Amino acid sequence: MRCLAETFSNVVCTVCGCCCDNIEVTVEGRKVVKVKNGCAISMSKFMNYGEERIPTPLIRRKGELAEASYEEALREAASILKKAKYPLLYGWSLTSCEAIEVGVELTEAVGGVMDNTTTTCHGPTVLGEHDIGVSTCTLGEVRHRADLVVYWGCNPLHAHPNHMKRYTVLSKGRFRASRKDRKLVVVDVRRTDTAKVADFFLQVSTNEDYELLSALRVAVRGDEIEQDSVAGVPAEKIEELAEIMINCEFGILFFGLGLTMTPGKSRNIDLALSLVRDLNSKTKFLIMPMRGHFNVTGVNHVSAWETGYPYAVDLSRGYPRYNPGDTTAIDILLRGECDAALVAASDPVASFPAKACRHLAEIPLITIDPHYSATTLVSDVVFPSALTGIETCGTVYRMDGVVLESKKIVEPLGGVRSDVEILKDMLKLIRG
């Protein structure tokens, strides 16, 4: 029998940090049959959310993952975490703030380290913000006021496909009605699809963003660039960009992993933040990282309000310690220090360097995820969970810190619990 179709409007997309909240999803029973307003990745996520789902909890027996009851898996997970001297609890960006809050409690109860996916995306951005401070705004302000948009080291047409349409050059704002009211500048190593639609493009030499940012600061301050070119860019082009930036009314610099992952890392961010600070002596200028992983901004907020620190929080001594480079997930794994791990709402084995993954596979590993992933393949205990924003609701943060309520639009698979329920049950068992 065919179910009646039901359409949900203003659904929050669960893919990237844009958290577009204008998605219209039509469902028939548990099946998504139509998605409107979503980007190509969003459409793919909603339409395929039922693919490769984990039907029941799994426990590794004789080297293979085998079906287990929820209670059995819970006992095994609690036993692993209780025995561990220095467990790592990692992930958290594809779930709700409510689940993250329980995650902090759980980490405290087992005396572990809680790190999130910030560590391999905008961790250096957080470090730069500690050093310099940040002048930022909401995406709504950008939409209504920005006449200059700079994308540096990011390719939103591929990674945040609706960003330009909803918030920047292709959006219709109160004071900037159309594309001709805004200038688009792109700085990148590659001439990307985003660069192809820019009004002004600078192709920076690989690994030389730091040098280009330094030269741009020189030009913005009105000093002379003594070299003919810096980072593969002629000095006159750098001066031209400085003029464009100084002469705008409301400028915004969005930056991506092209700055955080290249040599210099947090020092690149120091310079980008300092450039924007310099520009504010001449005009209005703001800066924002292009956060990529759904509720990753929410994890930073929850972690900061619960422990005082946004990521890489070591609770093993009974109080929070924060020392990125030491208490960050990759470093702990490379040093082989953690003796157990819990991964929630993330797939580190698909994104971490192999050497870090090897240690993850060598220690008892618990994973909470709706889908099979590279991480579930090497886990010892796997809990299937309900998909946040599709099968269960919860609070999430957009990349600019605006809080949104993600919706439940279908019932979860039979017997599958939410991250909040699983984490609370685990915590209860551990506390006895």
Next chain:
Amino acid sequence: MKTVWEGYSMGGIKVKLLTGRSLDQGKSKERGKLSEDYVKCVAVCEFNKEDLEAFKISPGQNVRVSTDFGSVVVRAAASTQQLPKATVFMPYGPWTGIVVNPETHGTGMPSLKGLEAEVSAAPSEKILSLKELVKQFAGR
């Protein structure tokens, strides 16, 4: 530190390796990471047109990408985004995890862009599925 040539010298072509997101990678990961589609979209090394001709590599052909940190076989493809000369691009995923630099330089962030690498044609070598790849590097 040893160089790429000492570690994995196979007479390959010296290039700069970039990793990053691509639209196909984003869409395919949502269709399922155990799917053939994910391997097709993510186990890829993109070259610009001039380099494909200069290196005598055809799109669709298997290539081996090697760095100081590891070596992996992926499919060569023509880049959709224009790359600088002698620079290749791989979408984020477990295949890039093999070749990136895990060193965080005290920031917590490994080094995933602008790496020294070499590529060579690998017509007789197989691209591993996600399960095979994970088994190979993680032993499970």
